[in-house]
Structures are given as structure tokens and as C-alpha cells.
Amino acid sequence: MYIGAIEAGGTKTVCAVGKENGEVIDSVTVPTSSPKETLADIGSFFNRYEIRAMGVGMFGPINLEKDSGNYGRVLNTPKLAWRDFNVYDYLKKKYGVPVFLDTDVNAAALGEFHWGAAKEAESCLYMTVGTGIGGxxxxxGKPYKGKYHAEMGHMYITKHPDDSFRGSCPYHAACLEGLASGTAIKERYQESAQMLSENEKVWELESYYLAQAVVNQILILSPEKVILGGGVLKQSQLYPLVRMKIVELLNGYVHTDDIEQWVVAPLLNDQQGIKGAMALVVLN
Amino acid sequence: MYIGAIEAGGTKTVCAVGKENGEVIDSVTVPTSSPKETLADIGSFFNRYEIRAMGVGMFGPINLEKDSGNYGRVLNTPKLAWRDFNVYDYLKKKYGVPVFLDTDVNAAALGEFHWGAAKEAESCLYMTVGTGIGGxxxxxGKPYKGKYHAEMGHMYITKHPDDSFRGSCPYHAACLEGLASGTAIKERYQESAQMLSENEKVWELESYYLAQAVVNQILILSPEKVILGGGVLKQSQLYPLVRMKIVELLNGYVHTDDIEQWVVAPLLNDQQGIKGAMALVVLN
Ligand SMILES: Nc1ncnc2c1ncn2[C@@H]1O[C@H](COP(=O)(O)OP(=O)(O)O)[C@@H](O)[C@H]1O
Ligand SMILES: Nc1ncnc2c1ncn2[C@@H]1O[C@H](COP(=O)(O)OP(=O)(O)O)[C@@H](O)[C@H]1O
Ligand SMILES: [Zn+2]
Ligand SMILES: [Zn+2]
Structure with a gap:
């Protein structure tokens, strides 16, 4: 009997079966279209395996209040076909196995914590910088849960004095996501982040914002490991820049001798989400 | 047998004896001068009681790493006489009872959590806005502890476009503390915060900064209760202003229908620190 895992993202959904040790036996990627179509695709994959439980890392917002009577219901997402759909109820009924659910970013953090860059750590923050920013x-050993699930991508930070871009977040304009997501980069420069690798100014500014985000999280959460992932971090020149600016911004207030081991890249090569979904099962 | 409690602040130290239920039986306030003098004052108070354990909320920075071999040592504080003094070792030896130590702000949070404004909550953030800002x-049920203890007073936030003050923090200039502490207010306006009650602009700006701080903490920690205390919050007109600006800044991203119960004043009337020190014992 395997563990079943689903990583449901905004554009694509990954399904996998694997073992307790995190080994993936088989996996498939299908488009995230309507629940009906996507779940049919998921079904034809899982029908070929016997699974004992299922872990799911899910795009948000989603109801994760266990006692709310609506645990697992997709909330007001822009993906209209998914709105009000209850993922948890559906999967539990369809597969007749225990289902463990969390946000996609909590799953990714858990994947890196169990089998990746934060294996030895007591706590680990995973921040993804892609179309949006999430953490x-x-x-x-457990995904952190407060009154609501974290939305740290929208924290307020200091705008760079030379940055005249008003910010791309529809809710907050110049929040972190509004200043530093792939979407923000594209709006500011009228060009996709991946086309701008050679433009040093882009990464100077980007690293200034990401460093502030990490500094605030260090001052508030004080995680033992900070992992920066997502599409924008494919620009690996960002890592040394972000580290340098973290040290400058903290300015001796917190020890940063170990910054190279403290703020790092993911180790799981784009598998942190799906492995994290597996870890949700192992953990429970 | 009573519980002993010490709240050691930058200028004064409160000692108390009390009961398991948080009732204070007797207390005294002495100046925080040198360890020698202050501890002599503390001694003449505690010598009159039989205590079974001692809780201490201590000004920082202080070593709270249990396995460091230096647990309880005061670190590089500006109060030179206290630097390198080991509070934990001293008290344990002198009184021969178990000693439980945490930061002054964690103690205050714990006091409000056990016996104050956060009694029914699952989690509680206490932020004090005084000479500095701490949280x-x-x-x-436990004081949160990460890699280091939190220093959330120094988070980076967005500066108001009309605020030309460069910020008072010697480490970060315009961090939260550098923009919104009592010290920052005094430097910006050349007058103490308590003399500025009638100046509406002061509290407009102050509430903008405090609201950002709370918003970031809501997005990162998502506490069930947020308690704002400290000298500057004696300006009680701040509470409705801060709440209003939190709602504006979140702009619907997080539910705020319950903002009046979510972001509140302390209930323990300047006793949160000393009662929190008692709670450190009750908890252990
Ligand atoms: N090599 C790259 N360099 C810089 N930015 C990239 C790169 N690859 C993708 N991106 C940016 O990352 C974003 C997509 O993020 P990604 O993490 O891949 O997916 P998503 O966030 O949608 O799940 C886009 O804004 C894209 O411009
Ligand atoms: N009534 C008041 N209104 C506004 N500010 C006040 C008031 N009382 C004290 N403060 C400010 O609070 C700061 C002192 O903070 P407090 O919490 O009393 O002590 P500390 O932070 O030093 O432990 C000073 O900057 C002072 O100007
Ligand atoms: Zn935003
Ligand atoms: Zn500072």
C-alpha cells in the first residue's frame, strides 16, 4: 500500500504515489481546469494503485478550520469553478482513505523539513517567490497554524527610494508581493523576470525586498532554516545578494555568522510540494 | 509556600510573592542599578517569605539557550554593570529553588494569556510601545521560542510619505521602533509623547505605523489575540485609530469583523509583567 499525494497548484496539479521514506514511485502532472475534469484525471491515475491515505497540498484560500463544518472547502479563489468545492469531502468519499490537507506552501515547507534542506532543523520557513509570494x-515538526493560515506574502515593507513602481498587488499595491513577485517584476519592467537575468539593477532591487521579508520573519518567527524557492529564485545570483542585504539590514542586531547555512535554496528540485503532501500523511 | 516573581526592567525591578491563581500577596519596586545593589534589595524582600520557585521576566538581551552552558547570562546590554552577569545561576544558588526565566515581553504576554485579556485565546501577541518596542x-500555552527570541520591534515597515523623520533606531534608523517608539516620537516632535495628546497628527502617524506592525504579525503569526500595551498606549485614542487602519491596510485580505475583540488593551493594569513571571512558574 502506498501513500497518495496531490499538489494542486493554480495552473497544474501533480499526483504521486510513494513510500514512507519520501520515495516517489510514480507521478503524473495534469492541468488544473475545472474540478470535474481535473478530478477525473486524478482518478485515472490513482485507480491504478492501492493507497492507504492521501496527503494534499492545495492552492488557497481554503477552509482549514477543523471544527467549522466546512473543512476542506475552497474559498473565494479567482478560479471560479473551484469556489465552494469541498476537496476534503470529495477525496475522502471517493477513495475511502484518511485525507490530510494543508496549503501548498505549508506542504512545501514540510517536504523540505522532512527530506530536504531543513532535515536537521527544529523549524523551517519556506518562502516561494513566483506569480505571487507565499510562505x-x-x-x-508540524505545519504552523494560527487563527488563520499565514499570508506572509502580503506583509508591508520599506519601499526603495529609487523605486517609483506603485506596486502590483490588487489589495495592497506596494506590499511584498506587490513589489517583489514575478508579476511585480513583469509590471515594473514590462518584461518577464526570466528575460532580465543580465540586468543587475533588477536583482539589486529584488534582493533588497526579499531581504526585508526574511529579516522581518527572522525578527518575528526566528526560524532555524529559511528556504527561498519559486520561479524567480531560479535566478541563483539572488541568494548571495539576499544574504548580504539581510546582514546589512539586521546590522548586528541578530547574529548572522551562519547566514550561508541559514538562508538557502530548496533541495528537493521542484518536488518539495508533492513530497510535502506525502509528509502530511507520514506526520499523521 | 508562595511563588516568587521578578520583573526586571531597564529602570526598575518589581518583586512579588503570590499564589497559583495569580493573586499577588506582596510586592515591592526597586531601582535597576548594579546587580549588586539591586540583588541586595531583592534579597531583603524575598527573605521575608518562603517561596517554592521563582519566575523571572528579564530585560534583554539575555541567553535563553538551555544547552548553551550559559543559560541566563545577560548579553551585550547598554547597562554595562549587568553585562555577562548570570541571573539564572545567581538566583538558583541564592534561593535554592527552581528558577524559570524568559524575556520581559514574553512574560507580559504570558500574564495576559493566563489572567488577562487573552484568557480564552489559543495564542496571544503582546506588543509594548514605550521607550522601545518589543513583542x-x-x-x-507556552512562550514562543525560535532560533533566537523575537525582536519584532525592529521589523521593517512602510514609511509614511509625509514623514520626513529619518528614524531613531541606532541599528536600523527607520525600523518600527525607530519610527513609532516613545523615543522616536520625542525625537521627531522635540517633545514627549505624553505632552502631545492634543495633536491629532501625531496619533494619525503613530497609528499608521502600529497598524502596519500588527498587520505584519497577523500575516505571519496569525495570533488569536493582539494586545497593545506600554507607555505610548496610555493615549487610548490610539486603539480605535489602530483598528481602523488595520482594516484599511488588510483591505479585505483577512477577515476583520471581530477587530474590536481581536486587537485590545491589556487587562492587567501594568501587572502583566510581574503576573507573567508568576505564570512562568505555574506553567512549569
Ligand atoms: N528562470 C526564471 N528566472 C526568473 N523568473 C522566473 C524564472 N522562471 C519563472 N520565473 C517567474 O516566476 C513566476 C512563476 O512562478 P512559479 O513558481 O514558476 O509558478 P507559480 O508561482 O505560478 O506556481 C513568473 O512570474 C515567472 O516570470
Ligand atoms: N501618558 C502617556 N502618553 C504618551 N506617551 C507616554 C505616556 N506615558 C509614557 N509615555 C511614553 O512611553 C515611554 C515610556 O514607556 P514605558 O512603557 O512607560 O516604559 P519602558 O518602555 O521604559 O519600560 C516614554 O517614551 C514616554 O514618553
Ligand atoms: Zn498584497
Ligand atoms: Zn531597529
Missing amino acids: GFVKE | GFVKE
Whole structure:
């Protein structure tokens, strides 16, 4: 009997079966279209395996209040076909196995915590910088959960004095996501981030914003490991820049001798989400 | 047998004896001068009681790493006489009872959590806005502890476009503390905060900064209760202003229908620190 895992993202959904040790036996990627179509695709994959439980890392917003009577219901997402659909109820009924659910970013943090860059750590923050910015946090082996799930991508930070871009977040304009996501980069420069690798100014500014985000999280959560992932971090020149600016911004207030081991890249090569979904099962 | 409690602040130290239920039986306030003098004052108070354990909320920075071999040592504080002094070792030896130590702000959070404004909550953030800005966080009944203890007073936030003050923090200039502490207010306006009650612009700006701080903490920690205390919050007109600006800044991204119960004043009337020190014992 295998563990089943689903990583449901905004554009694509990954399904996998694997073992307790995190080994993936088989996987498939299908488009995230309507629940009906996507779940049919998922079904034809899982029908070929016997699974004992299922872990799901899910795009948000989603109801994760266990006692709310609506656990697992997709909330007001721009993906209209998914709105009000209850993923948890559907999967539990369809597969007749225990289902463990969390946000996609919490799952990614858990994947890196169990089998990746934060294996030895007591706590781990995973921040993904892609179309948007999101963060997941694992503390004492469990995904962190407060009154609501974290939305740290929208924190307020200091705007660079030379940055005249008003910010791309429809809710907050110049929040972190509004200043530093792939979407923000594209709006500011009228060109996709991946086309701008040679433009040093882009990464100077980007690293200034990401460093502030990490500094605030260090000052508030104080995670033992900080993992920066997502499409924009494919620009690996960002890592040394971000580290340097973290040290400058903290300015001796917190020890940063170990910054190279503290703020790092993911180790799981784009598998942190799906492995994290597997870890949700292992953990429970 | 009573519980002993010490709240050691930058200028004064409160000692108390009390009961398991948080009732204070007797207390005294002495100046925080040198360890020698202050501890002599403390001694003449505690010598009159039989205590079974001692809780201490201590000004920082202080070593709270249990396995470091230097647990309880005061670190590089500007108060030179206290630097390198080991509070934990001293008290344990002198009184021969178990000693439980945390930061002053974590103690205050714990006091409000056990016996104050956050009694029914699962988690509680206590932020004090006085000479500096500090925050303590209680989660699942325990003071939160990361790699280091939190220093959330120094987070980076967005400067108001009309604020030309460069910021008072010697480390970060325009961090939260550098823009919104009592010290920052005094430097910006050349007058103490308590003399500025009638100047509406002061509280407009102040509430803008405090609201950002709370918003970031809501997005990162998602506490069930947020308690704002400290000298500057004696300006009680701040509470409705801060709440209003939190709602504006979040702009619908997080539910704020319950903002009046979510972001509140302390209930323990300047006793949160000393009662929190008592709670450190009750908890252990
Ligand atoms: N090699 C790259 N360099 C810089 N930016 C990239 C790169 N690859 C993707 N991106 C940016 O990352 C974003 C997509 O993020 P990604 O993490 O791949 O997916 P998503 O966030 O949608 O799940 C886009 O804004 C894209 O411009
Ligand atoms: N009534 C008041 N209104 C506004 N500010 C006040 C008031 N009382 C004290 N403060 C400010 O609070 C700061 C002192 O903070 P407090 O919390 O009393 O002590 P500390 O932070 O030093 O432990 C000073 O900057 C002072 O100007
Ligand atoms: Zn935003
Ligand atoms: Zn500062």
C-alpha cells in the first residue's frame, strides 16, 4: 500500500504515489481546469494503485478550520469553478482513505523539513517567490497554524527610494508581493523576470525586498532554516545578494555568522510540494 | 509556600510573592542599578517569605539557550554593570529553588494569556510601545521560542510619505521602533509623547505605523489575540485609530469583523509583567 499525494497548484496539479521514506514511485502532472475534469484525471491515475491515505497540498484560500463544518472547502479563489468545492469531502468519499490537507506552501515547507534542506532543523520557513509570494512555516515538526493560515506574502515593507513602481498587488499595491513577485517584476519592467537575468539593477532591487521579508520573519518567527524557492529564485545570483542585504539590514542586531547555512535554496528540485503532501500523511 | 516573581526592567525591578491563581500577596519596586545593589534589595524582600520557585521576566538581551552552558547570562546590554552577569545561576544558588526565566515581553504576554485579556485565546501577541518596542508571543500555552527570541520591534515597515523623520533606531534608523517608539516620537516632535495628546497628527502617524506592525504579525503569526500595551498606549485614542487602519491596510485580505475583540488593551493594569513571571512558574 502506498501513500497518495496531490499538489494542486493554480495552473497544474501533480499526483504521486510513494513510500514512507519520501520515495516517489510514480507521478503524473495534469492541468488544473475545472474540478470535474481535473478530478477525473486524478482518478485515472490513482485507480491504478492501492493507497492507504492521501496527503494534499492545495492552492488557497481554503477552509482549514477543523471544527467549522466546512473543512476542506475552497474559498473565494479567482478560479471560479473551484469556489465552494469541498476537496476534503470529495477525496475522502471517493477513495475511502484518511485525507490530510494543508496549503501548498505549508506542504512545501514540510517536504523540505522532512527530506530536504531543513532535515536537521527544529523549524523551517519556506518562502516561494513566483506569480505571487507565499510562505509556509514548520515548527516542532508540524505545519504552523494560527487563527488563520499565514499570508506572509502580503506583509508591508520599506519601499526603495529609487523605486517609483506603485506596486502590483490588487489589495495592497506596494506590499511584498506587490513589489517583489514575478508579476511585480513583469509590471515594473514590462518584461518577464526570466528575460532580465543580465540586468543587475533588477536583482539589486529584488534582493533588497526579499531581504526585508526574511529579516522581518527572522525578527518575528526566528526560524532555524529559511528556504527561498519559486520561479524567480531560479535566478541563483539572488541568494548571495539576499544574504548580504539581510546582514546589512539586521546590522548586528541578530547574529548572522551562519547566514550561508541559514538562508538557502530548496533541495528537493521542484518536488518539495508533492513530497510535502506525502509528509502530511507520514506526520499523521 | 508562595511563588516568587521578578520583573526586571531597564529602570526598575518589581518583586512579588503570590499564589497559583495569580493573586499577588506582596510586592515591592526597586531601582535597576548594579546587580549588586539591586540583588541586595531583592534579597531583603524575598527573605521575608518562603517561596517554592521563582519566575523571572528579564530585560534583554539575555541567553535563553538551555544547552548553551550559559543559560541566563545577560548579553551585550547598554547597562554595562549587568553585562555577562548570570541571573539564572545567581538566583538558583541564592534561593535554592527552581528558577524559570524568559524575556520581559514574553512574560507580559504570558500574564495576559493566563489572567488577562487573552484568557480564552489559543495564542496571544503582546506588543509594548514605550521607550522601545518589543513583542512577546504565547502559543499553545507556552512562550514562543525560535532560533533566537523575537525582536519584532525592529521589523521593517512602510514609511509614511509625509514623514520626513529619518528614524531613531541606532541599528536600523527607520525600523518600527525607530519610527513609532516613545523615543522616536520625542525625537521627531522635540517633545514627549505624553505632552502631545492634543495633536491629532501625531496619533494619525503613530497609528499608521502600529497598524502596519500588527498587520505584519497577523500575516505571519496569525495570533488569536493582539494586545497593545506600554507607555505610548496610555493615549487610548490610539486603539480605535489602530483598528481602523488595520482594516484599511488588510483591505479585505483577512477577515476583520471581530477587530474590536481581536486587537485590545491589556487587562492587567501594568501587572502583566510581574503576573507573567508568576505564570512562568505555574506553567512549569
Ligand atoms: N528562470 C526564471 N528566472 C526568473 N523568473 C522566473 C524564472 N522562471 C519563472 N520565473 C517567474 O516566476 C513566476 C512563476 O512562478 P512559479 O513558481 O514558476 O509558478 P507559480 O508561482 O505560478 O506556481 C513568473 O512570474 C515567472 O516570470
Ligand atoms: N501618558 C502617556 N502618553 C504618551 N506617551 C507616554 C505616556 N506615558 C509614557 N509615555 C511614553 O512611553 C515611554 C515610556 O514607556 P514605558 O512603557 O512607560 O516604559 P519602558 O518602555 O521604559 O519600560 C516614554 O517614551 C514616554 O514618553
Ligand atoms: Zn498584497
Ligand atoms: Zn531597529
